[in-house]
Amino acid sequence: RQGQSLSDALEKHPKIFDTLYVNLVKIGESSGNLPVVFAGLAKDLKYKKELRAKIIQAITYPSVIFLVCIFSVLFIFNFVVPKLTVMFNDVAELPVYTQVLLTVSDWIQNYQLYAAGLLVMIGLGLHWYKEQGHLDHKFDEGLLRTPVLKNSVTLVERIRFTSSMSLMLNSGVKLDQALTLSAGSIKNKAIARTLANVSQKIRKGESITSSLKKTGLFSSLFVSLLEVGEESGQMAPVFEEISARSRSEFSSWTDRMTSLIEPIMILFMGGVVGSVVVVMLMSIVSVNDIGF
Numbered sequence: 001r002q003g004q005s006l007s008d009a010l011e012k013h014p015k016i017f018d019t020l021y022v023n024l025v026k027i028g029e030s031s032g033n034l035p036v037v038f039a040g041l042a043k044d045l046k047y048k049k050e051l052r053a054k055i056i057q058a059i060t061y062p063s064v065i066f067l068v069c070i071f072s073v074l075f076i077f078n079f080v081v082p083k084l085t086v087m088f089n090d091v092a093e094l095p096v097y098t099q100v101l102l103t104v105s106d107w108i109q110n111y112q113l114y115a116a117g118l119l120v121m122i123g124l125g126l127h128w129y130k131e132q133g134h135l136d137h138k139f140d141e142g143l144l145r146t147p148v149l150k151n152s153v154t155l156v157e158r159i160r161f162t163s164s165m166s167l168m169l170n171s172g173v174k175l176d177q178a179l180t181l182s183a184g185s186i187k188n189k190a191i192a193r194t195l196a197n198v199s200q201k202i203r204k205g206e207s208i209t210s211s212l213k214k215t216g217l218f219s220s221l222f223v224s225l226l227e228v229g230e231e232s233g234q235m236a237p238v239f240e241e242i243s244a245r246s247r248s249e250f251s252s253w254t255d256r257m258t259s260l261i262e263p264i265m266i267l268f269m270g271g272v273v274g275s276v277v278v279v280m281l282m283s284i285v286s287v288n289d290i291g292f
Contacts, residue, residue: 005029020164020181024171031172040167047163047247051156058152058254065265072273074108076280081105084280098283101276141190152257155250157191158217162243169236176202191217208235218242 007026010017017025021041028037085102088094094102144150164182169175176199183195194215201211209226212218218226222242229238 006034018185020168020185023181024168024173027171027173033171037171040171044163044167047159047243051159051247051250054251054254055156058258061258062261062265065262065269069265069269069272072269073276074112076273076276077105077108078112081280082109084284087284095283095286097279098286101279101283144188144190148257152250152253153188154191154217155246155253157186157188159243159246159250160185160187161195161217162239162246166236166240166243169239175208175235191215 005026007022007029010025011022024037024041025034028034081101082105085105088098088102144153161182164185165178168178168181173181179195179199179202183192183198186192186195195217198208198211198215202208208230209223212226213223222245225238225242226235229235
């Protein structure tokens with residue numbers, strides 16, 4: 001109402017509207033295609049919401065099982081083992097596993113609050129250090145070196161990149177500008193740094209396919225699709241197809257990992273809690289044998 005453009009008004013709220021969003025609105029204003037741009041942005045936001053929900057779904061169950069395991073062990077060492085300590089007061093020589101059990105129980109009772117405080121301080125310190133930008137590259141590079149996580153991180157970033165490329169090319173953004181903006185939407189700093197160099201290589205005369213192939217983000221099948229799109233001059237449908245296939249692949253991956261992690265975490269929890277219970281029973285039996 002005061003005469004500013006819509007894109008300028010949105011730009012004043014970077015926490016709500018990112019650079020990609022603002023630039024697309026700016027292009028829609030200049031071309032008169034704001035309805036098309038907003039329709040594409042709505043579709044992109046829906047994809048991002050579904051992707052975030054998939055990621056949360058993949059990590060929620062293992063996290064809950066792990067917390068249950070931790071609380072179970074703390075309960076045993078804080079409430080169950082101390083009540084059994086009375087049985088061992090008159091025993092001159094305890095088995096090694098019983099001594100270890102009692103020592104661990106004493107340590108947890110005396111120092112668990114200090115340990116929890118130390119972990120909180122370490123967590124806050126790492127969070128502050130990451131906020132300063134010192135850990136981003138090392139952490140992201142570490143994720144790409146981890147065998148199981150590498151595939152999921154690559155899939156997620158490929159979805160983000162190809163969805164942004166498809167959205168911008170359909171909105172009339174030039175290819176080199178679309179590559180730069182899409183690279184800025186990538187969360188993994190190591191992959192973003194690699195993609196940031198693609199637009200420079202293309203300006204120097206290198207083909208789009210060969211430049212993107214070197215990033216390691218695309219499989220041989222997707223590279224073939226990029227070649228077809230580059231030869232036909234229809235890159236937007238190709239990026240949209242790669243994005244759709246990557247979303248389907250990531251959905252299948254999360255389903256497989258969830259079904260695999262579920263029994264593993266149950267076995268882990270049973271092994272940890274069961275081991276403590278077995279040691280307790282062996283200690284009780286050993287005391288009876290000694291008394292006999």
